[in-house]
Amino acid sequence: MDINFTPEDEAFRAEVRAFIEENQPQHLKGVRRGEYRNKEDFLVWHRILYKKGWLVPSWPAPYGTNWTPTQKYIWNEENARAETPAILPFGVSMVGPVIYTFGTQEQKDKYIPGILSGDVWWCQGYSEPGAGSDLASLKTTAVREGDYYIVNGQKTWTTLAQFADWIFCLVRTDKNAKAQEGISFLLIDMKTPGITVKPIITMDGGHEVNEVWFDNVKVPVENRIHEENKGWTCAKFLLSHERAGIAGVARSKRAISRLKDMLAMEVIDGEKLIDDADFERKIAELEIDLTALEFTELRTLASEQAGKGPGLESSILKIKGTEIQQRITELVMEGVGYYSLPYSDPLSHNEFAPGPAYAEGTTQNYANMRKTSIYGGSNEIQRNIIAKMVLGL
């Protein structure tokens, strides 16, 4: 056992840090995604990394880097430290890996370049009004008519579909098969006639998710990835893929350090709030929780490095990681006291904002982050997985 990084790792860290410092978009440093002003804000860092060749470290040759898991870990840490924009996962972490794993050469040639360059924006069409945790009960149908599928149904909670050029969907191609066996994985151009996108406003006032409706949408059969009725295999592959980073440890560390900076500026009875015994305890607890999670993640990483692949323990990373992220937003909100009350319009937030800048939108962020224990397999579902698959209950 050894918890130190090798000199090579440290050299790598220095190189990465220098690159980030020189190239990161300064106007987005530390800015929450809900406050991005336009589509390009989501993409600018993506494009820079693409040019550098560091966009998809985890992809296999010829696309990826040959970084070790430790190097990828360092990469995540350095990005969090510098508060670079998070890369949208839908293309590079979701549909991309499905395409290079299950797609034909033609499909790879057609879709991968747009995913990598950022020129094609993807969104994820899995969930439906009736199919959330129980995804396999999905009802959107794709009926074969010659060289086309005719797609009908509704997807929902589709993140950032308002910007999307393409959507990857799970659709039902065989109504008579068992739930998981009648599903196919389809790529659909959002410009196809019959698609309607309707915004869903979340309780924090943001427009992050949408409904996507399909009314007799004609999709070429060649847009199907993998065999017909084998879509569930792609979906399952995606779920087990790229668990590294799911815990968000590095970003949480950074958020805690921001929280501490803020508490040093807040006062309570004339003293710094950060020296308040109650707050000290809460921060200490949070940091200890995060340290334990960090080492849980490192253990996962080490076993991956030893070629064992990520285990089902990755559910721990999701549960603890999101609990910690949510806890941080609670403490930020508590820290700013009365200035947690003003509502900050996500679109016109440069109007009058009372109180210190760090207080802006803290309650909305707290409200928004409740999503993390709901999506990506809710924390109840993750606990069910551990109970069943790890504990054998």
Next chain:
Amino acid sequence: MDFSFTEEQTLLRNSVQKFIQGAYDFETRRKVSKSDAGWRKEVYGQIAEMGLLGVAMPEDFGGLGGSAVDAMIIAEEFGRGLVIEPWLNNAVIAAGFLKAAGSTAQKEELLPAIAAGETVFAFAYAEPQGRFNLADLTTTAKKSGDGYVLNGHKAVVLGAPFADKLIVTARTSGGQRDADGVTVFIVDKSAKGVSTRDYPTVDGNRASEVTLENVTVGADAVIGEVGGGLKTVELVTDQAIAALAAESTGAMKVLNDTTIEYAKTRKQFGTPIGKFQVLQHRMVDMFMNYEQSVSITYMVTLKLEEEEAERKKAASAAKVQIGKAGRFIGQSAVQIHGGMGMTDELNVGHYFKRLTMIDTLFGNVDHHLKRYATLG
């Protein structure tokens, strides 16, 4: 020992419920909250007509002569309706100040006007540096001739955009956090030197930053004793805490009922999600949190007349209980609703946000745990 309501109290509850059902369906509330005005003056007028603004005022001054229990009932029902109109600021806080420390002239002039909904107050007590310490004041009031000159910045004054008058705490003597030297003033919002910047709050209400720049008021603007105002401020905020506790139980009840109903109808894996035991236990915990909050609300409401230390402990205890319960119930309701719980469309998020805000008002869980502990 008796925890039952009188016939009049039941009638009061029924009439408030009917009013909320009529004037306060969720869609209307949403529209009003987003409108330019942010509230409905005519609805406030109806609240006045029903006698709800004068609930706790003596009958001689146009009130109903009711008790803290009557106020509790109204607050609870307003909590269910997420009422925006500033009932708490006026029926509880402004009336509370005048009743506790106002001169006869002030009472005669203002109580009937408050009860009739003609004069609307907001309470400007918090300051950027003060956090929840009611005595931590940098706003000053300096003696000048017969009156005073006020200077300072009051933070997040809820309901100020709707108000004509402000109740302002200011320091007439002593150091920044001394208990002595706090004085309570009535200030016209239209007075020279008062400026406000208005903004919405996360729960769909409105607030202002209030700046006082050489605002002159007469000696008759002082409520109670010069320099001895803190005791009244503490009394009135404890009364407000009792009402907030009642309001929060109304909001909690809606969340619990809505969540149970949803869990019975929402199906996943071929079964209502309410059949999953882990969610059942969570809903049981929500239920227990609610019941405990109701209990403590009764306790604080019945102890508002006790001697000071006892009253303060009761208020702090209540604020801690409802703060914790509000957070747990809010978070659980959202979680059990899944994605639907995150939406602006469903009422769940709106109650979640109101309960979150209530925890901050007049001091959060940490503040009141500490206050409770120091009271011994």
